[in-house]
Amino acid sequence: MTRLPGHRMSAPREPRHAPVLAAEVLDRLGPRPGETWVDCTVGGGGHSLLIADRVGASGRLVGLDQDPTMLDLARPRLDAAGARVTLVHANFDQLAGVLENLGIDAVDGVLADLGFASDQMDAGARGLSFREDGPLDMRLDPTAGATAADLVNAMSEAALADVFFEFGEERHSRRVARKVVERRATRPFATTADFAAVVRSCVPRSGGIDPATRVFQALRIAVNDELGALDRLLAALPKLVRPGGRAGVISFHSLEDRRVKQAFRGPPWEPVTKKPVEAGDEELARNPRSRSAKLRVARRT
Numbered sequence: 001m002t003r004l005p006g007h008r009m010s011a012p013r014e015p016r017h018a019p020v021l022a023a024e025v026l027d028r029l030g031p032r033p034g035e036t037w038v039d040c041t042v043g044g045g046g047h048s049l050l051i052a053d054r055v056g057a058s059g060r061l062v063g064l065d066q067d068p069t070m071l072d073l074a075r076p077r078l079d080a081a082g083a084r085v086t087l088v089h090a091n092f093d094q095l096a097g098v099l100e101n102l103g104i105d106a107v108d109g110v111l112a113d114l115g116f117a118s119d120q121m122d123a124g125a126r127g128l129s130f131r132e133d134g135p136l137d138m139r140l141d142p143t144a145g146a147t148a149a150d151l152v153n154a155m156s157e158a159a160l161a162d163v164f165f166e167f168g169e170e171r172h173s174r175r176v177a178r179k180v181v182e183r184r185a186t187r188p189f190a191t192t193a194d195f196a197a198v199v200r201s202c203v204p205r206s207g208g209i210d211p212a213t214r215v216f217q218a219l220r221i222a223v224n225d226e227l228g229a230l231d232r233l234l235a236a237l238p239k240l241v242r243p244g245g246r247a248g249v250i251s252f253h254s255l256e257d258r259r260v261k262q263a264f265r266g267p268p269w270e271p272v273t274k275k276p277v278e279a280g281d282e283e284l285a286r287n288p289r290s291r292s293a294k295l296r297v298a299r300r301t
């Protein structure tokens, strides 16, 4: 890469991530002036900014992200927002404790836009992508927990196969797990390119997607305990959202959507969206990431 004189890699930059279903989020969740809202997944701050704008100077937004680098990226845009914004580095499964520390008993609304931001996927050093070589890390919170390399170098063959099958719906899960265990006996895995090459050597290519896609998704879900965190958030929400308040979750695969659907099904929730809201043609053409996005919203009775 050619560096221009004076070019700083750390210069503030705009997030690359475009918020999905932005108009639909505002329409179905309906944040109003003066309300207190939580964005559980600040990411690039796209949804946060829209909510902050709606709640206005008399309102408040508490924003969480488990990745401090995303909070740093979003902070400049949110500092400029009208509302009072408090950003907290935390997993959303700690939401009850975060609100308690801030002296907030209950909020008017909560949004969670699950998964990862484009900025995280593009950063090879995070090890989330099989397209970029980097350390086999995959932690969305780079400050805590076991990395993907720790998992693939230590888990039993049966446990690895279960992860690939359950979280990635990978039909060749057993074959991949066997190959991973064979290979690590001579040389432990350290990089995404190395791991992806081993996966590709035992998963046949089908339909234009990279054969490593499903195993990478599975490993990311396991490393970040994504489904466990979602279950804990959904279980905590009824106590944290005041009656009349709204909660919305944007999910990106059926394992997540199933949980949200189940949690919002009955009391103390009533559905705002009977069916999940999906992206329209214009957004689909503009933002490929919106293809699998599903928004479900419920009102606390």
Ligand SMILES: C[S@@+](CC[C@H](N)C(=O)[O-])C[C@H]1O[C@@H](n2cnc3c(N)ncnc32)[C@H](O)[C@@H]1O
Residues within 6 Å of the ligand: 017, 018, 019, 020, 040, 041, 042, 043, 044, 045, 046, 047, 048, 064, 065, 066, 067, 070, 090, 091, 092, 093, 113, 114, 115, 116, 117, 140, 229, 230
């Ligand atoms: C899809 S992005 C959110 C994008 C954001 N809505 C926007 O408009 O820019 C998901 C973000 O949530 C964060 N995240 C994922 N799981 C989390 C969890 N359990 N707790 C806190 N943050 C989480 C990720 O680090 C990432 O920054």
